Amino acid sequence: MPPNSDPVVAADAVTVRFGSTEVLRGLSLRADRGRVTALLGPNGAGKTTFLRCCTGLIAPSGGSLRVLAERPGTPAVTARVGLMPQSTGAWSGIRAADLLRYLAGLYAHPLPVEALIERLGIGTYADIPYRRLSGGQQQTVNLAGALVGRPELVFLDEPTAGLDPHARRTSWDLVRELRASGVSVVLTTHAMDEAAALADEVVIVDRGRVAVSGTVADLTADGTSLEDVFLRHTHAEAGR
Ligand SMILES: Nc1ncnc2c1ncn2[C@@H]1O[C@H](COP(=O)(O)OP(=O)(O)OP(=O)(O)O)[C@@H](O)[C@H]1O
Numbered sequence: 001m002p003p004n005s006d007p008v009v010a011a012d013a014v015t016v017r018f019g020s021t022e023v024l025r026g027l028s029l030r031a032d033r034g035r036v037t038a039l040l041g042p043n044g045a046g047k048t049t050f051l052r053c054c055t056g057l058i059a060p061s062g063g064s065l066r067v068l069a070e071r072p073g074t075p076a077v078t079a080r081v082g083l084m085p086q087s088t089g090a091w092s093g094i095r096a097a098d099l100l101r102y103l104a105g106l107y108a109h110p111l112p113v114e115a116l117i118e119r120l121g122i123g124t125y126a127d128i129p130y131r132r133l134s135g136g137q138q139q140t141v142n143l144a145g146a147l148v149g150r151p152e153l154v155f156l157d158e159p160t161a162g163l164d165p166h167a168r169r170t171s172w173d174l175v176r177e178l179r180a181s182g183v184s185v186v187l188t189t190h191a192m193d194e195a196a197a198l199a200d201e202v203v204i205v206d207r208g209r210v211a212v213s214g215t216v217a218d219l220t221a222d223g224t225s226l227e228d229v230f231l232r233h234t235h236a237e238a239g240r
Pocket of ligand 1: 044049
């Protein structure tokens with residue numbers, strides 16, 4: 001689907017400061033409607049911090065940020081957005097199916113929970129308390145939680161980290177289905193093959209700013225691999 005002129009995320013010179021450390025240092029990007037935008041960057045580059053800004057969990061210290069043309073975190077926009085966090089300690093003893101039913105109850109028009117459980121292969125562990133699930137199972141439940149409210153924009157923070165190849169392919173298929181149904185996706189990943197397989201637009205973040213962005217084809221037009229483009233435009237975390 002070609003991008004229209006109305007971005008789902010518009011960030012202009014966004015800054016975030018934690019104490020004396022500036023973690024986002026003038027980050028500017030746009031993510032287009034109906035597309036998959038992948039944020040790549042070294043550990044500590046600020047990707048999660050940016051997603052937290054986009055979902056209203058952190059207020060930027062400076063710059064301008066609009067999500068679905070609104071200020072992030074307002075009830076109106078929160079209801080239209082899904083977030084799959086990297087990890088969450090919040091759920092603890094609740095069983096996966098009960099958690100998803102609870103989350104579904106927060107939305108006006110949720111997806112049918114049983115169908116979502118079936119689609120993501122959660123059925124075999126749906127009655128196990130969240131804290132006893134394996135890391136990959138928790139990831140999958142987190143993904144279901146991000147989707148249950150039928151978001152028009154979904155933020156996925158390292159959605160396939162720790163997943164086995166079957167679960168990873170299921171997640172890839174799901175991201176493609178989301179895009180085909182018009183949902184906009186912004187995801188982070190450290191897997192270059194994942195970015196190449198899924199992303200319409202790749203944004204490489206380094207030390208709190210966008211180092212380079214474009215389609216995978218554009219970025220690798222000279223025959224360089226995406227990993228080499230990444231290495232060329234970023235610094236190792238220890239070099240901060
Ligand atoms: N609440 C916080 N207080 C202080 N520093 C923080 C806080 N949250 C994040 N940081 C710091 O901000 C920097 C960016 O962290 P962030 O999690 O956004 O990186 P990332 O790009 O998502 O990294 P990774 O790829 O390792 O997940 C890190 O140096 C981190 O220690």
